[in-house]
Amino acid sequence: MDKMTTEVTEIKNLPNLHNATASFRELSSNYWSPEDPGEYKVGVVIEIKNELYENSKGDKIDLPCMIMLSQQENGSFNTIRNGSKKLVSTLEDAIQGGEVLLNTTPLRIEYLGKSKNKTNSFKSDTWSVKPIIL
Secondary structure (H helix, E strand, O other), X not given: OOHHHHHHXXXXXXXXXXXXXXXXXXXXXXXXXXXXXXXXXXXXXXXXXXXXEEOOOOOEEEEEEEEEEEEOOOOXXXXXXXXXXXXXXXXXXXXXXXXXXXOOOXXXXXXXXXXXXXOOOXXXXXXXXXXXXX
Protein backbone atom coordinates (compact mmCIF):
# COMPACT_ATOMS: atom_id res chain seq x y z
CA MET A 1 0.00 0.00 0.00
CA ASP A 2 1.33 3.46 -0.80
CA LYS A 3 1.45 6.26 1.77
CA MET A 4 -1.64 8.05 0.42
CA THR A 5 -3.79 4.90 0.56
CA THR A 6 -2.64 4.22 4.12
CA GLU A 7 -3.49 7.80 5.22
CA VAL A 8 -6.96 7.64 3.64
CA THR A 9 -7.63 4.25 5.26
CA GLU A 10 -6.57 5.60 8.67
CA ILE A 11 -8.83 8.63 8.30
CA LYS A 12 -11.79 6.43 7.28
CA ASN A 13 -11.23 4.38 10.45
CA LEU A 14 -11.72 7.40 12.73
CA PRO A 15 -14.77 7.31 14.99
CA ASN A 16 -17.47 9.94 14.50
CA LEU A 17 -15.69 13.06 15.76
CA HIS A 18 -18.97 14.95 16.16
CA ASN A 19 -19.76 12.68 19.11
CA ALA A 20 -16.35 13.08 20.73
CA THR A 21 -15.38 15.51 23.50
CA ALA A 22 -13.00 18.33 22.58
CA SER A 23 -9.91 18.89 24.70
CA PHE A 24 -10.05 21.53 27.43
CA ARG A 25 -6.97 23.16 25.88
CA GLU A 26 -7.36 25.79 23.19
CA LEU A 27 -4.39 25.45 20.81
CA SER A 28 -4.68 28.90 19.26
CA SER A 29 -3.19 31.60 21.44
CA ASN A 30 -3.68 35.28 22.12
CA TYR A 31 -1.04 37.83 23.01
CA TRP A 32 -1.76 39.10 26.53
CA SER A 33 -1.22 42.87 26.75
CA PRO A 34 -2.49 43.94 30.17
CA GLU A 35 -3.33 47.62 30.49
CA ASP A 36 -4.26 48.08 34.13
CA PRO A 37 -2.18 47.18 37.20
CA GLY A 38 -3.77 44.27 39.02
CA GLU A 39 -4.69 42.30 35.88
CA TYR A 40 -3.58 38.70 36.34
CA LYS A 41 -3.60 35.23 34.85
CA VAL A 42 -3.46 31.86 36.60
CA GLY A 43 -2.33 28.60 35.05
CA VAL A 44 0.83 26.79 34.03
CA VAL A 45 3.64 27.89 31.75
CA ILE A 46 3.93 25.42 28.89
CA GLU A 47 7.16 26.73 27.40
CA ILE A 48 9.30 29.70 26.57
CA LYS A 49 9.98 29.98 22.86
CA ASN A 50 10.77 32.53 20.19
CA GLU A 51 7.80 33.92 18.29
CA LEU A 52 8.13 35.95 15.09
CA TYR A 53 6.71 39.48 15.40
CA GLU A 54 6.77 42.61 13.32
CA ASN A 55 8.06 45.66 15.18
CA SER A 56 6.84 49.25 14.73
CA LYS A 57 9.36 49.77 11.88
CA GLY A 58 8.04 46.75 9.99
CA ASP A 59 11.08 44.59 10.75
CA LYS A 60 10.53 40.93 11.64
CA ILE A 61 12.07 40.00 15.01
CA ASP A 62 12.31 36.84 17.08
CA LEU A 63 10.82 37.64 20.47
CA PRO A 64 11.22 35.19 23.37
CA CYS A 65 7.73 34.66 24.78
CA MET A 66 6.24 32.73 27.64
CA ILE A 67 3.40 30.47 26.52
CA MET A 68 0.87 29.83 29.28
CA LEU A 69 -2.18 27.62 29.61
CA SER A 70 -4.40 30.12 31.44
CA GLN A 71 -7.43 29.02 33.44
CA GLN A 72 -10.56 31.17 33.31
CA GLU A 73 -12.87 31.60 36.30
CA ASN A 74 -15.39 29.19 34.74
CA GLY A 75 -12.69 26.47 34.64
CA SER A 76 -12.05 26.62 30.88
CA PHE A 77 -8.55 27.18 29.52
CA ASN A 78 -7.00 29.27 26.79
CA THR A 79 -3.44 29.70 25.64
CA ILE A 80 -1.80 33.09 26.03
CA ARG A 81 1.66 34.44 25.29
CA ASN A 82 3.64 37.45 26.44
CA GLY A 83 7.10 38.68 25.45
CA SER A 84 7.88 41.15 28.24
CA LYS A 85 11.63 40.86 28.83
CA LYS A 86 11.23 41.14 32.61
CA LEU A 87 8.51 38.48 32.73
CA VAL A 88 10.33 36.04 30.43
CA SER A 89 13.59 36.55 32.34
CA THR A 90 11.88 35.96 35.69
CA LEU A 91 10.32 32.75 34.40
CA GLU A 92 13.55 31.53 32.80
CA ASP A 93 15.42 32.06 36.08
CA ALA A 94 12.69 30.26 38.06
CA ILE A 95 12.68 27.33 35.61
CA GLN A 96 16.46 27.09 35.63
CA GLY A 97 16.49 27.25 39.43
CA GLY A 98 13.88 24.49 39.74
CA GLU A 99 11.26 26.76 41.36
CA VAL A 100 8.94 26.40 38.36
CA LEU A 101 8.40 23.18 36.41
CA LEU A 102 6.98 23.58 32.91
CA ASN A 103 3.47 22.14 32.49
CA THR A 104 3.31 21.47 36.23
CA THR A 105 3.73 24.44 38.60
CA PRO A 106 0.55 26.54 38.86
CA LEU A 107 1.33 30.25 38.82
CA ARG A 108 -0.35 33.58 39.35
CA ILE A 109 1.18 36.20 37.05
CA GLU A 110 0.06 39.73 37.88
CA TYR A 111 0.75 42.91 35.95
CA LEU A 112 1.97 45.61 38.34
CA GLY A 113 2.19 48.48 35.86
CA LYS A 114 5.05 50.37 34.27
CA SER A 115 8.15 51.56 36.07
CA LYS A 116 10.95 53.88 34.94
CA ASN A 117 14.09 52.10 33.80
CA LYS A 118 17.29 52.77 35.72
CA THR A 119 19.48 52.79 32.60
CA ASN A 120 17.40 54.93 30.22
CA SER A 121 14.35 57.22 30.10
CA PHE A 122 11.92 54.48 29.03
CA LYS A 123 9.39 52.60 31.13
CA SER A 124 9.04 48.82 31.35
CA ASP A 125 6.27 46.50 32.46
CA THR A 126 6.69 45.08 35.96
CA TRP A 127 5.29 41.76 37.14
CA SER A 128 4.60 39.59 40.14
CA VAL A 129 5.09 35.87 39.53
CA LYS A 130 3.98 33.62 42.40
CA PRO A 131 3.55 29.86 42.60
CA ILE A 132 0.05 28.85 43.66
CA ILE A 133 -0.12 26.58 46.69
CA LEU A 134 -2.88 24.00 46.27
